[in-house]
Amino acid sequence: MESKKTLHILLFILTFFTLTYSDIFLNPQVPQTLENYKLMFLENWPYSVSLLFILLAHEMGHYLPARFYGVKATWPYFIPLPVGPIGTMGAVIQIKQQIPDKKVLFDIGIGGPTASLVLSMIAWLVGISLSKVIEIPANFDRSGFLFFGDSLFTYFTSQWILGPIDFSTMDIQAHPLAKAGWVGLLITAVNLLPFGQLDGGHVIYSMFGESYRKWIHILFSAFLVFALIHFTWLLWGFIIYYVVKVEHPFIRDSVVGIGKTRFYFGVIMLVSFLVIFVPKPIILGSELEESSLLMDIFRLITNNIGFN
Numbered sequence: 001m002e003s004k005k006t007l008h009i010l011l012f013i014l015t016f017f018t019l020t021y022s023d024i025f026l027n028p029q030v031p032q033t034l035e036n037y038k039l040m041f042l043e044n045w046p047y048s049v050s051l052l053f054i055l056l057a058h059e060m061g062h063y064l065p066a067r068f069y070g071v072k073a074t075w076p077y078f079i080p081l082p083v084g085p086i087g088t089m090g091a092v093i094q095i096k097q098q099i100p101d102k103k104v105l106f107d108i109g110i111g112g113p114t115a116s117l118v119l120s121m122i123a124w125l126v127g128i129s130l131s132k133v134i135e136i137p138a139n140f141d142r143s144g145f146l147f148f149g150d151s152l153f154t155y156f157t158s159q160w161i162l163g164p165i166d167f168s169t170m171d172i173q174a175h176p177l178a179k180a181g182w183v184g185l186l187i188t189a190v191n192l193l194p195f196g197q198l199d200g201g202h203v204i205y206s207m208f209g210e211s212y213r214k215w216i217h218i219l220f221s222a223f224l225v226f227a228l229i230h231f232t233w234l235l236w237g238f239i240i241y242y243v244v245k246v247e248h249p250f251i252r253d254s255v256v257g258i259g260k261t262r263f264y265f266g267v268i269m270l271v272s273f274l275v276i277f278v279p280k281p282i283i284l285g286s287e288l289e290e291s292s293l294l295m296d297i298f299r300l301i302t303n304n305i306g307f308n
Contacts, residue, residue: 003073004074005075005156007077008074008075008076008077008078010289011077011078011079011080012052012076012078013283014078015052015078015079015080015081015088015091016048016049016052017080018080018081018082018087018088019039019044019047019048019051019052019086019087019088020040020044020045020047020048020087021037021040021041021044021082021087022077022081022082022083022084022085022087022122023033023040023044023085023126024036024037024040024068025082025083029302031214036213043176044079044176044288045113045176045177046175046176046180047177047179047180047283048087049139049182050123050176050177050180050181051088051180051184052078053119054116054119054120054123054180054181054184054187055076055078055088055090055091055116055184055187056076056091057115057116057119058090058091058112058113058115058116058187058188058191059076059092059093059112059155059231060076060111060115061110061111061112061114061115061116062108062109062111062112062199063075063093064111065098065104065107065108065111066093066095066108067233068102068107068290069108071095071096071097071099071104072095072096072097073093073094073095073096074093074094074096075093075242076091076092077091077092077093077094078090078091078095079091079092085146085148085282086183088183088193090187090190092173095108099250099251100252101251101253101254101255102205102209102251102252102254102258103206103254103256103258103259103262104254105202105205105206105251105258106202106203106206106207106258106262106266107208107262108202109199109201109202109203110199110202110203110262110265110266110269112191112199113188113191113192113199113200113269114269116184116187116188116191117188117272117276119184120180120181120183120184120185120188121153121181121185122181122184123160123177123178123180123181123184124153124178124181124182124184124185125157125181126153126177126178126181126182127164127174127175127177127178127179127180128157128158128161128162128172128174128175128178128181129161129172129180130175130177131162131172131173131175131178131297132145132172132173133162133165133170133172133173134170134172134173135169135170136169136170136171142226145283145284146282146283146284147171147279147283147284148179148281148282148283149230149278149279149280149281149282149283150181150278151185151189151275151276151277152274152275152276152277153185153275153277154182154185154276154278155278158172179282181193185276185278185290186278188276189273189276189277189278190236192269192270192272192273193223193236193240193273194216194222194270195216195219195220195223195240195244196240196242196244196245196246196247196248197244197245197248198240198251200269200270200273201244201246203266203269203270204216204266204270205248206251206262207253207258207262207263209253212251213247216246216247217246217247220237220240220241221248222244223237224237226270226279227281228280229280230280230281230283232280232281232282280286
């Protein structure tokens with residue numbers, strides 16, 4: 001047992017380092033000097049600390065209800081990612097026994113995304129208020145840069161706080177806290193996908209019961225349309241279909257059901273998914289002016305039927 005606690009703590013510490021140094025580690029464009037690592041620490045620690053707190057709150061949102069209902073669960077496993085602009089693949093806990101009914105499933109499933117949604121929104125709003133709008137020089141080559149895409153929430157709140165912003169000639173120099181909020185919202189949105197054993201899958205199965213098996217594959221097919229907008233969702237489609245699964249394993253109904261309050265709360269969380277979902281999460285600068293495959297198909301169809 002002690003060795004497992006050591007593993008949880010070690011992964012937590014490693015994730016702090018990958019969050020802090022993902023922009024510099026193994027990056028051939030940045031000299032691997034002690035001075036650069038010091039500067040990166042001073043610049044990125046607000047991002048690392050705040051995102052770790054968001055991830056911890058998300059997992060505690062699962063762990064504490066599980067303990068309340070007497071369901072055995074592990075401590076969170078944080079997942080470090082030493083490359084890429086984010087530095088982590090999130091965190092997970094493992095449920096060690098059968099969940100007794102759908103009411104318990106709902107409470108365990110919805111606690112995590114609720115916690116991370118609220119904290120990520122706060123981090124984003126505070127962080128974006130500390131960010132700066134910068135002018136993009138004419139003829140500036142953006143092809144070698146990565147850009148974070150917008151959800152409805154991040155677009156309209158950034159326009160409200162910093163705007164009006166014309167993203168064809170301007171960009172936001174995001175504060176690390178805003179970046180933590182953005183990543184927290186992305187992780188929350190992925191977890192709220194209503195399939196299999198993702199949090200959204202727990203919630204929607206608890207709300208609609210066995211009847212949802214009649215239409216969940218249709219919903220999954222509709223989700224795959226987003227793969228025509230960005231390849232990220234094709235990858236997630238494979239993960240969901242082959243690993244997470246589209247349908248939720250059977251859990252028996254609660255004697256008293258989940259109740260109207262839980263049902264309406266579930267509806268609110270599923271609607272919030274639409275507000276924070278990012279169609280194009282991370283975009284190469286070279287892709288900014290390119291249309292998506294979906295738009296190309298739409299343009300081809302409209303041209304062929306005479307709408308120009």
